[in-house]
Amino acid sequence: MVAFPILQTPPQAVEPSPMVAMKRSRLQELGVGEYATLDSPKRLAHDTSAWRNLPNPMGAANWFSLLTMLWMDPLIHLGAKRPLQEQDVWQLCPQDTAAHLNQTFQSHWGHEVRSQTHPNYTRALWRTLQFKTLWTTALYGFCSALSLLQPVVIKFLLEFLQASPFADNQPVHTPMGISSGYVLATLLTVLSFLSVTLQDYGQFLTSNLGVNAKSIVMDCVYLKTLQLSGGAKRAMSSGEIVTLSSVDSERVYQGYLGGPWVLMAPLTLVVLFVLVGIEMGPVVGLVGGMSMALVLYWGFISSKAVGEVRRQVLTVQAERVKLTSEALQGVRVVKLYAWESYLERRIDAIRSDELRLLRSYQYHRVLNTIVLSIAPVLSLALCLAVYVAQGYQLTTSVAFTTLAYMNVARMPCSVFSSSVMGVSEAVASCIRIGKFMSLNEVVLSVDPPLQTTPIEATVQMQRANFSWNIDPSGRQEASEIEGPMTLKNISLTIAPNTLTIVVGPVGSGKSSLISALLGEIHQISGSRLVNGRVAYVNQE
DSSP states (O other): OOOOOSOOSOOOBOOOOHHHHHHHHHHHHTTOOOOGGGSOOOOBOOOOGGGGGSOOGGGTOOHHHHHHTGGGHHHHHHHHHSOOOGGGSOOOOGGGSHHHHHHHHHHHHHHHHHHOSSOOHHHHHHHHTHHHHHHHHHHHHHHHHHHHHHHHHHHHHHHHHHSOTTSSSOOOOOTTSOOOHHHHHHHHHHHHHHHHHHHHHHHHHHHHHHHHHHHHHHHHHHHHHHHBOHHHHHHSOHHHHHHIIIIIHHHHHHHHHHHHHHHHHHHHHHHHHHHHHHHHOHHHHHHHHHHHHHHHHHHHHHHHHHHHHHHHHHHHHHHHHHHHHHHHHTHHHHHHTTOHHHHHHHHHHHHHHHHHHHHHHHHHHHHHHHHHHHHHHHHHHHHHHHHHHTTOOOOHHHHHHHHHHHHHHHHHHHHHHHHHHHHHHHHHHHHHHHHHHTSOBOOOOOOOOOOOSOOSOSEEEEEEEEESOOOTTOOOOGGGOSSSOSEEEEEEEEOTTOOOOOOOOTTSSHHHHHHHHHTOSEEEEEEEEEOSOOOOOOOO
């Protein structure tokens, strides 16, 4: 565990309030002695501003501190005394910074772009966080194994308590070879402690994975927005881009939170009912397993339906955000032409559709959660009924062991539905983000080196032709361009230290000419020279 000082500067006494100081001054003027009861209690001012500059202690913590989260004790101790501020939190670990995550992701995404006709964003994101994802899933698997061992120890402990060790003065031996009840109780305690500790640590790792994935999504969407070509900008509205960066990134985060349980929940339940079959007979295990499988299958189908409704909600939300953003950006035009009522009706209609879909989404989600929550109770009752119907006597050991197994099944059943929904929504969000990442980018023109000698022109074009209608590689010839040229036969010379104004009607190509100067539009032919650095301030 890493220890760091909580007090970075010597303690400073807090000054008394102006009201108390005024009262003391007045009493002194009247000749009254110093009244200690008027003084505020002395407090120490804690300065933790340096914590912001300290490295994250998680990077240097040992394995025990990581498992038990002891490295966070100083922060929790400080938070118990006063509300935490931004400067109270340490720096991020180097592997969790946006720069490191984006660099790793860009290498995998670049490989996808080079090797695949249709790059897969989900695969690139998976490869970026592959090691941590597999390690977290394995940790959940080990935690499930420890949970499944607890009912076995409970069974042996109950058999030990039911036996009479004083009948023939012989020690009681369990199938595990342990003849001491204290050892069995200690073993059960250790298993419970380890399973809870590993489960909490696994939840921390999945949260860390989700935050890393969300950071990657927001970062790559922002960087891609800066590189979109003119045609791509017309295809994607600002509302859709905001939805990708906010809503879809949150869906990816939720998907990573429940991702390990999509695999571990069915696997844990299969092993659980195998153990129930060994304990109560194969028929009981088969009946209980089939009943649980039917419930899980229904939950899986229902989760897919919920995911489909959620995708419709995201589509409607993107449309609403797009319309609202456009209305706010063009509020002057809306006021000028008195379009308030029309826009209000359109937004209300979209919002009504969104509320209808949200109502359906919440109804299916809650129903799915309730059914999967009561599934272990129904399976327990069915197992006990079949066991008694076969003519077996229901003993205390069998009843409590089966109850312990069903308690283990509660966690997989409760999280399976939400995990499937989260993963399906995350995959759908990754597909949308992948389509956005595959849009055409700006094909920048290469400018000549800067000239240090006096020049006659800062900007010069000679019979230059430009077009937006090209493929992403920019390898089309002039005869292969679809549609007319955006700018044709442009000859322009701008001398240094001069002001040039371009005037023309709407759609005449003024903005395209600026894009040509910036090198954002593809140059088909002719010459273009822009000497020096360029600064562009958009009027929007």
